[in-house]
Amino acid sequence: MTAERTIRVSLQGHAYDITVRPGLHADAGAKLRALSKAAKAVVITDSNIPAATVSAMVTSLAAAGFAATVATVPAGEEHKSVEHVLKLYDQILPLRIDRHTPIVALGGGVIGDMTGFVAATILRGVPFVQCPTTLLSMVDASVGGKTGVNHTVGKNLIGAFHQPIAVLVDPNVLKTLPQRELRGGLAECIKHDLIRDAEGFANLEKDIGRALAVDIKYLTELVAHNVAIKARVVEADPFERGERAHLNFGHTFGHAIESISKYSYSHGESVALGMVAATRLGVLLDLLSEADERRIRNVITAAGLPIDGLKLDRNQVVDSMAFDKKVAGGKIRFVLLDGIGKAVVRDDVPVALVREAVESLV
Template structure:
């Protein structure tokens, strides 16, 4: 029996458990039956993950006594829209889902965000379960209760906080993950170490090749470590009124790059570029030294992620930051490191320095 790792999450009015175990997909039904007496379960997946894993999960749920229905959306960030939310409503409502029906989000971050938003809104809210299949979703999107979709103006501008009742993570599914997506997930792992764990950063510098080589035991350990970091931050600040903003390290720059590029960069690539830009900005502001910046840049590069060569217009990227959800009273807020393992939020950065940090990504 593969080792099972559990991480508890406690937020106001809600407690749930994250379980990390190779082979867990086949045991999903039994795990969820212990949590719920619901008659029905609705799997929401996409056109890539569905053909790989939906049948296996459906069989497990059926074997545990659930009546199962399936809703499928097209794969990709450009389909994380209100139109696709409506399409899922159109698939689930005629199937007779009830207020107790479990919505099972089976897929990467896009599916988790979209299915979670469906669960938050359909029938005024039903329980849902995250079953993430990408490394990025495992360590980031599946934890914390943020759900939502994109708008033409920017990313994740429409959404709700809706905590899952459980998160079931099977690292063995990472064997079918495209290498580009695996590298994207490592961007979020690097982020967590920079904001909270200097020792974890040093360990990742030493062992990142094990992740790239798909060492499943190591990936299970890495995922559990990262969800533990995020779970602690979320528990302390479930509605992002303080400390949770630290999780946005790299994302103010990254989301702007993502929007301006029309999502031609993956989310992980954008976070990687965003972290490099944020650290360059911290150097400009004399918050960290060049040696610290070099370590971050080297680890991002070792993960197979971009550290420069951005072709986008600098002015467009800077302008896109003004639409960021984290803007307060007209000020763009940046999460910047003071050392590896510690960050602060700054809203007093002169625009010309922000521009210089973005410009550095083109060099």
């Protein structure tokens, strides 16, 4: 049996545990009961989550004494909107929940972001629990309290910081995850090591095939390693006013690609291309060696993610970055690498070099 891993996130006035163990969702009710005396619970999920997974969660909550109700939204990034948040309010408010009623996010990053935003705003704030079901949401979206929805102008422009009371990660659900989704999650794993852990990146170079083979023991350790990196960054900067910006490596380019493509490129694919562009930009600025660039491109390729073949208008991609949340004082801030394992933020990048970096994706 794979041992349970617990990573503590210690924030001023709000600490919580991220627990990682195969089979953990069967014990979700007991874990939540230790944190809440509420009589009710709400589970938010989408049409991608197998009925058996939803049923098992409801059964676990009921066994712990929660009267659990399921609220649903259609699956897909295109439904991560204010309109669908309003529909969730319509499903939840008639249940007469109170400010102690926990809301459980059972799904990928879209569900986690939407559930967190609903929990942050309904009744001016209720507790919520992250139960991520994709590798991407396990290692990234479920940790750190960033919640929100998209707007036609750009991604995640409407939201709030609202920390969960617990994150319960069951790697067994990855057995049914489509390969494209698994590969997308590996993009964030690569990112974490690139900004913080050169040794971890070297390990990925050797072992990333084990993730693609759905080796649950390896994936359990990989998830625990990644959430530990993200937890330390979040602790240092819970409201993204400084160091936490490092987590956006690849995302300035990536979010533009995702938005312009109307999400035909997945988040993981967009971030992979964004990391390739950011890596090229680092080389152009003499921050990063071409040897390190080759290593990065090779690992992204080994993960089954794209490094070129961009089918979008490059000018649109560059222009879209001006609407990114990371723009400050009219300047686009880029997270770049000053060597593998070390991130830096630059806001003095000439637009000609940005265009060259985007052109490298063709």
